[in-house]
Each structure stands twice: as C-alpha cells, then as structure tokens.
Amino acid sequence: MATAAALVEEADAATAAGDLRRAEDLLLKARDEAPDDITLQLKLAALQRATGRPEAALATVHRALSISPLDFTALLLRASLLDRLNQPNAAEAWSHALAQKPDGDLPPHLQSVIAAGEARVEQWAAGREAKMKAAMAGLESAADAEQLRRIERFRSNVLRRTRPFHSEPTHFHFPGLVEREFYPERLFPWLERLAQATDVIAREMQAVMAAERAELVPYIQYADHLPLDQWRELNNNKDWTAIHLLRNGRRVEENARLCPRTLDLLSDLGQPHIAGASPNAMFSLLAPHTAIPAHVGVNNTRLVCHLPLVVPGGCWFRVGAETRYWERGKPFVFDDTVEHEAMNPTDQLRVVFIFDIWHPDLTPLERDAVAALIEADGIPGGQL
Numbered sequence: 001m002a003t004a005a006a007l008v009e010e011a012d013a014a015t016a017a018g019d020l021r022r023a024e025d026l027l028l029k030a031r032d033e034a035p036d037d038i039t040l041q042l043k044l045a046a047l048q049r050a051t052g053r054p055e056a057a058l059a060t061v062h063r064a065l066s067i068s069p070l071d072f073t074a075l076l077l078r079a080s081l082l083d084r085l086n087q088p089n090a091a092e093a094w095s096h097a098l099a100q101k102p103d104g105d106l107p108p109h110l111q112s113v114i115a116a117g118e119a120r121v122e123q124w125a126a127g128r129e130a131k132m133k134a135a136m137a138g139l140e141s142a143a144d145a146e147q148l149r150r151i152e153r154f155r156s157n158v159l160r161r162t163r164p165f166h167s168e169p170t171h172f173h174f175p176g177l178v179e180r181e182f183y184p185e186r187l188f189p190w191l192e193r194l195a196q197a198t199d200v201i202a203r204e205m206q207a208v209m210a211a212e213r214a215e216l217v218p219y220i221q222y223a224d225h226l227p228l229d230q231w232r233e234l235n236n237n238k239d240w241t242a243i244h245l246l247r248n249g250r251r252v253e254e255n256a257r258l259c260p261r262t263l264d265l266l267s268d269l270g271q272p273h274i275a276g277a278s279p280n281a282m283f284s285l286l287a288p289h290t291a292i293p294a295h296v297g298v299n300n301t302r303l304v305c306h307l308p309l310v311v312p313g314g315c316w317f318r319v320g321a322e323t324r325y326w327e328r329g330k331p332f333v334f335d336d337t338v339e340h341e342a343m344n345p346t347d348q349l350r351v352v353f354i355f356d357i358w359h360p361d362l363t364p365l366e367r368d369a370v371a372a373l374i375e376a377d378g379i380p381g382g383q384l
Helices: 004-016 020-033 038-050 054-067 072-084 090-098 108-142 145-158 190-196 198-210 229-234 260-266 364-377
Strands: 216-218 240-247 281-286 290-295 302-310 316-319 322-325 332-334 340-344 350-358
Touching: 004 020, 004 038, 020 038, 038 054, 038 072, 054 072, 072 090, 072 108, 090 108, 108 145, 190 198, 190 302, 198 240, 198 260, 198 281, 198 302, 198 350, 240 260, 260 281
Parallel strands: none
Antiparallel strands: 216 240, 240 281, 281 350, 290 340, 302 332, 302 350, 316 322, 316 340
8 A cells, every 4th residue: 555655746746747636536545544644634625725625625624723723824724715615704714823823934925825814804803893893982982091091902902903911020929919001190199290390300310410420330230141031132231221329229329319309209109118129210221223122020019100301202112012102201100020112213312210119909018028028038029
C-alpha cells in the first residue's frame, strides 16, 4: 500500500495534469493513511473548493480544525468558505481567524486575504455597533461623563475593538481593590487645587533644572545582567530622566530645597509612608522622539498622579485600552499596575510632575498592613 507521502505526490501530479477528480481521490486515500496531517487536510480542502464544492471543503476544514483549533490558515479558509456559502456567521469566523494572525511578514497572497477579512469584520462590527447604539440611545443621553465613558468601553469590548485589562503588579497585589485604568476626578477633590498650582510647581521645576547641584538621574537604572529586557534601550539612558524630590521615602535634599511649595502641597494628599518604598515625587523628563515601552508597576495599593507641566502637542499616554494626550495643568490619576506606555513624538522635551497616593479602597488598618508587609519584605515596592 502506498504511503501518504507517495499518494500526495501522485495527487500533485494529477492536479498539474488537470485531473482534479483523481487528485481528490488520491488525497482522500492519503488522509486515511495520515488522518492527523493538517497540511494534507488543507490541501484537500483547497482542492475541493477549487472544484466548486465549498460544502465538502468546509467539512474538511472542520476536520483540520479538530486537530489544531487555532491554525491560522485553516481559520482563514473556513471564513472564506462561509462567506462563499453566504452563512450568517462568516464575519465572526473572519474575526476568529484574524485573532490568530501571526506576527511578522506574511506572503503577499495572504496579505490580500487578510485585508479583505479585516474589511469584512469592520463592516460587521459597524453594523453591530449601530444596532447597539440605537438600543442604548435613551440610556446614553441620560448618562453623566463617567457613566458614558464606561458604557462606551463596554460596547467597545464587546465589539473586540478593545479588551479588558487588569491590575498585574510585579510584586505586591492586594486583593479586592477596584481596578480602573484612569480614575474619576470626583474621587480626588484635591486635583482641582493641584491644577491651580501648575504655574507654581512649574516655576520650582525650572529652578531645580537651572540649579548647579540639581540631581537628575536616568529614570531606569538596574544591573545589565537582570532579566528586564523590556527596559534595555532606556536603562541608564538620559532620554528618560527624573528629578526626584522624594524617592522611596527619602527626601532628595539637593532638589527638594528648591521646591518648598510643591512639597507643601503634597503634604496632605494622602501619600503612602512606607520605609524604603514611598512616598515618591519627581519631575519626569522625556526626551524628543522617545518611547516608554508597555510595562506594569510593582504595587497595586498605590495609584499614581500625573500633572503635565511642559507638554508639546502630540505627547500621549496609554493605560490599558485608553489613550490620553497630556495637557498642561490637567492632572489625572491612574493605576500603574495596569499595562501602560508613553510616547513623545515631538522635537521638544516633555516634563510631567509625578507622585504616588494610596488606593482609595484601602482602610486605615489595611494601609498599616501594607506598610508593615512591604517594610518587612525589604523590596522598594512603592518605587515609581
């Protein structure tokens, strides 16, 4: 009896000679010999499609997917066959296929198929979105800004334009805390006072930058042998630097002495006090055309506040699925244990004042417990 490989070779010769029926018979025999060969299954499906038998081809593709459910080529073929058969689930099949698209360059013939699939999925999503918006119109008109933002994100997640992000601290995870990417301003009434102090804080920042004894250091500093490859390009790199006023609970006198009003403002904003970890406060300087890669922070019991001071147009900051453009004098609070990244695409320096605060869900006793644990562990978990 011929081996599967010999039968496939013979089928290829029959295909080249234009005898497609014989080629299919040979591939069916080859499949009997090698039922788990997904490449053989897809070759057979393609031949069945070429001979005008999309139902048979779809059945073969389903057999291939039973072997490897996430095979990208099989999923693409399934989606195209469902489209050809005018099946209502074709667009969703395209969505499933595109979710498995491999990284890197793809052959030109696949690129055109993918482009067509992406257009098909977008058309499908737009139709679904229109129906959803119509059904929710009355509710959205009655929503406040925060509710509307959450409702829109709910819809975006369902349409798979965004995905859920969660707090994933590298060291310290306190259970049961509310997870938000950006936090609503109503939770922090002092944000308005901070915004009003923008000019004062900016002047003190300029004084520090002009001082001869100012301590300006790379934001990322670690030994080259440590397993932190995401930071490699920025490690000890002055494209992203910091002027620390408070660092891991220590006052950096060279800088702090020039920022008395800034530190006075921070004194009643609810910063954590954890020996060796916090409070933290700094001016973060991001050089022109510098990207901060996606990363997460170390401790979900604190949140981080940004007050933009020097912000050329176009500088952006993403937390989870939401991207914001920094605007001078408009502070915000976010959870840095949710994946975040930043970019200064301009020709100018970007400067943001950054400090940490307690997560508002923690009770006073829980704050004490967090401080005791982190101090005992000896890891600077509050480090920005």
